[in-house]
Amino acid sequence: MQPKLKKSLIYWAMLSPLVVVILFPFAVMFVTAVRPRDELFVYPPRWGFSEFRWGNFAEMWVKTNFGEALFNSLYVSVLSTALALVLSIPAAYALSRYRFPGKGAYRTFLLMTQMMSPIVLVLGLFRLMVALGMVNNLNSLVLTYAAFNMAFTIWMLQSYFSTIPRDLEEAAWIDGASHFTSLVRIFLPLAVPAMAVTAIFSFINGWNEFVLALTMIRSSDDFTLPVQIYSQVAGRYQVEWHHVMAGTVLATVPVAIVFSWLQKYLIRGMALGAVK
Amino acid sequence: MKSLNGFKPLAMIVPGLLLAMFIIGYPVLDLANTSLQEVSRFGQLRGFTGLDNFAEVFADPLFWDSLERTVIWTVTVVLGTLAISLPIAIILNDDFYGRGLARVIIMLPWAISLTMTAVVWRWALNGRAGLLNATLMDMGLMAEPIEWLAEAQLAFTVEILIGILVSIPFTTTIFLGGLSSLPQDSYEASMVDGATRWDQFRHITLPLMKPFINIAIVLNVIYVFNSLPIIWVMTEGGPANGTDILVTYLYKLAFRFGQLGKASAISLIMFGVLLLFTIIYVALVTRGEKDSAAKGDA
Numbered sequence: 001m002q003p004k005l006k007k008s009l010i011y012w013a014m015l016s017p018l019v020v021v022i023l024f025p026f027a028v029m030f031v032t033a034v035r036p037r038d039e040l041f042v043y044p045p046r047w048g049f050s051e052f053r054w055g056n057f058a059e060m061w062v063k064t065n066f067g068e069a070l071f072n073s074l075y076v077s078v079l080s081t082a083l084a085l086v087l088s089i090p091a092a093y094a095l096s097r098y099r100f101p102g103k104g105a106y107r108t109f110l111l112m113t114q115m116m117s118p119i120v121l122v123l124g125l126f127r128l129m130v131a132l133g134m135v136n137n138l139n140s141l142v143l144t145y146a147a148f149n150m151a152f153t154i155w156m157l158q159s160y161f162s163t164i165p166r167d168l169e170e171a172a173w174i175d176g177a178s179h180f181t182s183l184v185r186i187f188l189p190l191a192v193p194a195m196a197v198t199a200i201f202s203f204i205n206g207w208n209e210f211v212l213a214l215t216m217i218r219s220s221d222d223f224t225l226p227v228q229i230y231s232q233v234a235g236r237y238q239v240e241w242h243h244v245m246a247g248t249v250l251a252t253v254p255v256a257i258v259f260s261w262l263q264k265y266l267i268r269g270m271a272l273g274a275v276k
Numbered sequence: 277m278k279s280l281n282g283f284k285p286l287a288m289i290v291p292g293l294l295l296a297m298f299i300i301g302y303p304v305l306d307l308a309n310t311s312l313q314e315v316s317r318f319g320q321l322r323g324f325t326g327l328d329n330f331a332e333v334f335a336d337p338l339f340w341d342s343l344e345r346t347v348i349w350t351v352t353v354v355l356g357t358l359a360i361s362l363p364i365a366i367i368l369n370d371d372f373y374g375r376g377l378a379r380v381i382i383m384l385p386w387a388i389s390l391t392m393t394a395v396v397w398r399w400a401l402n403g404r405a406g407l408l409n410a411t412l413m414d415m416g417l418m419a420e421p422i423e424w425l426a427e428a429q430l431a432f433t434v435e436i437l438i439g440i441l442v443s444i445p446f447t448t449t450i451f452l453g454g455l456s457s458l459p460q461d462s463y464e465a466s467m468v469d470g471a472t473r474w475d476q477f478r479h480i481t482l483p484l485m486k487p488f489i490n491i492a493i494v495l496n497v498i499y500v501f502n503s504l505p506i507i508w509v510m511t512e513g514g515p516a517n518g519t520d521i522l523v524t525y526l527y528k529l530a531f532r533f534g535q536l537g538k539a540s541a542i543s544l545i546m547f548g549v550l551l552l553f554t555i556i557y558v559a560l561v562t563r564g565e566k567d568s569a570a571k572g573d574a
Binding site for chain 2: 004005007008011012014015018019021022023024025026027028029031032040041042043044045046047087088090091093094095097098099100101102106108109111112113115116117119120121122123124125126127128130143144146147148150151154207208209210211215226229230233234241244245248251252255256257259260263266
């Protein structure tokens with residue numbers, strides 16, 4: 001046998017237990033989502049079922065108010081990403097291009113806030129939103145997600161910005177362009193891919209966030225997807241598992257595909273860029 | 277870069293800085309203030325009581341149980357994750373058929389929110405009809421379904437295993453970054469000297485990977501110690517507080533039992549621990565930057 005083929009077989013054999021455990025929940029999710037309701041609780045439990053009920057998805061959409069939660073998640077994720085980017089782009093530009101007093105301290109501040117987790121501050125954040133009169137208001141999530149994401153977006157953007165050569169901007173200055181024009185005409189177009197990737201990760205963070213959404217949002221009309229799906233499960237005597245699984249499929253699979261596709265870009269911008 | 281040093285870059289930084297300081301700074305100060313006061317269950321501050329809230333926390337056996345479980349949770353999840361991720365990264369760093377597919381699969385848990393993962397597992401582990409029971413019974417490993425989440429010890433063990441599973445992708449990614457930066461010539465030289473692969477692992481890979489392992493430990497400790505969704509969604513710290521870690525206990529105190537003073541005190545304690553690990557992280561990162569600057573490739 002060819003050495004590479006033999007090596008491949010050994011490697012796959014070593015990886016297979018983990019691969020099975022990783023794929024198992026996905027299989028559970030799909031198989032449950034399309035199962036007829038009366039085949040959820042059978043004894044003995046089994047994988048097989050009589051027919052594919054694609055109608056579960058449509059039924060779930062109506063019964064669990066999925067559309068509204070989807071809209072709320074989109075609203076919060078898009079606006080928090082926009083806010084974070086508007087504030088991060090100039091900051092990242094300054095970090096990658098200028099020397100200024102307190103730069104070292106600012107970098108340390110960013111690294112520290114990047115590690116700050118909302119759960120430790122959740123009670124204080126809730127009290128802040130009470131003081132601002134923003135409890136049960138999706139904008140409270142927009143503000144907090146943007147603030148907690150910003151360290152990540154600035155860090156990621158500045159690591160990309162540093163790879164864009166300064167010569168181009170300097171050449172434009174010599175030709176008489178102002179800093180502002182060179183920024184808009186030359187730098188920003190080159191930085192679009194970096195900003196797009198950063199925006200997508202910021203969006204996914206907002207999309208997946210649970211603790212703050214669970215805390216700040218009290219009325220079910222304003223639930224985001226993770227909280228809405230959680231509320232179908234928690235504290236209920238009877239859980240409509242086929243609906244819950246259909247919901248998780250719709251809420252996770254599109255995002256998972258985008259994430260898997262762009263994941264390699266994440267590594268570059270993350271903190272470990274700094275250790276290399 | 278010439279005349280622009282000074283005020284202009286500061287003006288570019290300040291708006292974001294203000295938002296971050298407000299949203300992160302205010303809660304810290306508010307928690308510090310609240311933790312020193314008597315608080316009604318509706319959040320009204322009723323006057324300064326010194327360290328009474330902290331004394332109450334330290335006298336609470338549930339706090340100590342949760343703390344103990346937090347340490348077990350953090351240490352086992354982080355160590356388990358490292359022990360699995362390093363060999364996985366070494367495999368994925370080598371060339372073999374289907375490597376691209378293997379990478380995508382290993383990274384999948386990272387792409388799904390913890391909440392959704394926990395919801396799916398909660399169903400998969402269902403004591404009556406869960407498909408884990410179905411699988412194990414089909415394989416003939418057991419005759420009766422098991423109630424995986426009904427008993428604290430078993431539920432907590434299962435939660436730890438899921439904690440490991442979801443931490444593997446991130447950790448593997450850090451290790452892959454490290455492995456790709458290792459110098460190939462040391463391996464070639466050691467082959468000439470007749471070193472086995474195990475020798476290479478112990479004497480070349482492991483020492484050179486040390487900075488990456490350190491970073492992986494610190495970052496994972498920070499993430500795992502703070503992680504609420506898995507335990508909250510699967511068991512809500514139950515049955516009978518048997519799977520509570522500090523974050524779930526804190527959340528219950530604050531938003532279920534209305535014990536805001538106590539909850540603030542625990543928040544502040546956790547904030548201190550988090551700060552400690554963050555400082556270690558910043559020190560590691562800064563040292564890494566200095567090292568690579570010294571090598572001239574910063």
